[in-house]
Amino acid sequence: FSLKGTGFLPKASNVKVILNAGQRVTFLRPNGYFSFNSHNVSAGTHLIEVSAIGYFFSPVRVDVSARNPGKVQAALTENRRSLIELVLEPLSEEQYYELKEPFSIMSLVKSPIGLMFGFMLFVMFVMPKLAENVDPEEIRRTQEEILRNQASLSSLLPGAQSSN
Numbered sequence: 001f002s003l004k005g006t007g008f009l010p011k012a013s014n015v016k017v018i019l020n021a022g023q024r025v026t027f028l029r030p031n032g033y034f035s036f037n038s039h040n041v042s043a044g045t046h047l048i049e050v051s052a053i054g055y056f057f058s059p060v061r062v063d064v065s066a067r068n069p070g071k072v073q074a075a076l077t078e079n080r081r082s083l084i085e086l087v088l089e090p091l092s093e094e095q096y097y098e099l100k101e102p103f104s105i106m107s108l109v110k111s112p113i114g115l116m117f118g119f120m121l122f123v124m125f126v127m128p129k130l131a132e133n134v135d136p137e138e139i140r141r142t143q144e145e146i147l148r149n150q151a152s153l154s155s156l157l158p159g160a161q162s163s164n
Contacts, residue, residue: 054094
């Protein structure tokens, strides 16, 4: 059987048509057609894939009739839509490279290193200003409470009494 391909592709010789994952391979002719020798294709269900640089094609399921020689039914595998005329058209152009994102200050700030840098700046500049506003009497009481807690903890440890 012969099938018609689209004529927009840059070089027809670079378009490879694959039957059953490599069982048979043919190339697109300059006129846009391709064919598999009917003696080499048995009756049954077959899968046709098109390999063309820069384009993505949907695989096509082809049923070759055993009762009626030459009768072929085809359907796209993605949406199971039946094809009356088998014209293979690409679904989309393939993108091989990702576009680089432009530089952004916010991407730098949101990064882990930017967050660590921001925290360090906060500790260096904002925390001393907050400590200035604390009452000195409150600081003295807190220090005494910490010393009492340390003393009570050291009395609970067995090795701490022998060192005193």
